[in-house]
Amino acid sequence: MIKNFLKERRSWIVLFICLQFLVLFSGYIDSAISFMPLLYIVFLSTLIFVIFLCFRFHKETKFYTALAEWENDLDLTNIAEAESPFEKIIEDSIVNQTELLKQTVSNNWVSVEQEKDELLSWIHEVKTPLTAMHLMIDRLEESPIKAQISLEWLRIHLLLDSQLHQKRLPFMKNDLYIEETDLKSLLFKEIKTLQTWCMQKRIGFEVELEAASVLTDAKWLAFIIRQLLTNAVKYSEESDIVLRSFIEGDRSKLMVQDFGRGIDKKDLPRIFDKGFTSTTAHHDNASTGMGLYLTKKISESLLIHIDVLSEPGVGTIFTLTFPRKNEFGAILGM
Structure with missing residues (x-):
């Protein structure tokens, strides 16, 4: 995070360094200006600038550190509160996108539930005539045709059974x-x-x-x-x-x-x-x-x-x- 902060503030740091060199250069070329006091001023201003950077690092990275540690689980309670206007823009964007995603997931879940219920209902409806068909097959006299019909009935029964359990699988813990x-x-x-x-x-x-x-x-x-x-x-x-x-x-x-x-x-x-x-x-x-x-x-x-x-x-x-x-x-x- 320190590396990213310094990279983000690189232009400001370069500007400060250039200004200090400009002050020293001015004292060097102008004999009327005492060079040692300028050097002392540059040292103090550099020290103050470093302390200021440390303070700003803690303050400015708090929000982004919370974002980096966020588990993307749609839970926004762990994100630090925005303090600057730009952080507020990011926070509003994340909140809006998260709420939209929650709404989309909720709608999709309802849709999946409806499709599952409709398919399960259809499978159970199909099983009723299949059961009746099986009873009718049992009444037939033994013949190669009966054996073939029974086999095809069994294949349909197994396919429907597989579909039924496939749709129930995500909700298995409830069953x-x-x-x-x-x-x-x-x-x-x-x-x-x-x-x-x-x-x-x-x-x-x-x-x-x-x-x-x-x-x-x-x-x-x-x-x-x-x-x-x-x-x-x-x-x-x-x-x-x-x-x-x-x-x-x-x-x-x-x-x-x-x-x-x-x-x-x-x-x-x-x-x-x-x-x-x-x-x-x-x-x-x-x-x-x-x-x-x-x-x-x-x-x-x-x-x-x-x-x-x-x-x-x-x-x-x-x-x-x-x-x-x-x-x-x-x-x-x-």
């Missing part, structure tokens, strides 16, 4: 209910949802639950498992998917293992990125690249750690590590 969640009922419910698709691809499940329950939010955990199972089924053919829960140390873990296509090594660091759809099957237009992104975001909010092991042509293992019970204060207070 959490931490409780002991029975893994068996949750897993079998998700397996049943994918049953038609699994039968078509001849995929079975091996379920081994050493840890019968975990402490988490059941609804959001169901979405995570749904995404992992959907990916496992999508990239597998005529093989089993292994679901195994166990306790390691003081943490519960859930493993989802498939023996499908696997993930290329260069893609592993990016699978949770928004919109990433794999480089080995870039032609797969059915993939949105949102499933694993949402899974990661939700897992982070629930303090669930996800590990991934995969080898092309061998399969993929997703392991969910649940937090300790004493860590849930961080979830509820986020």
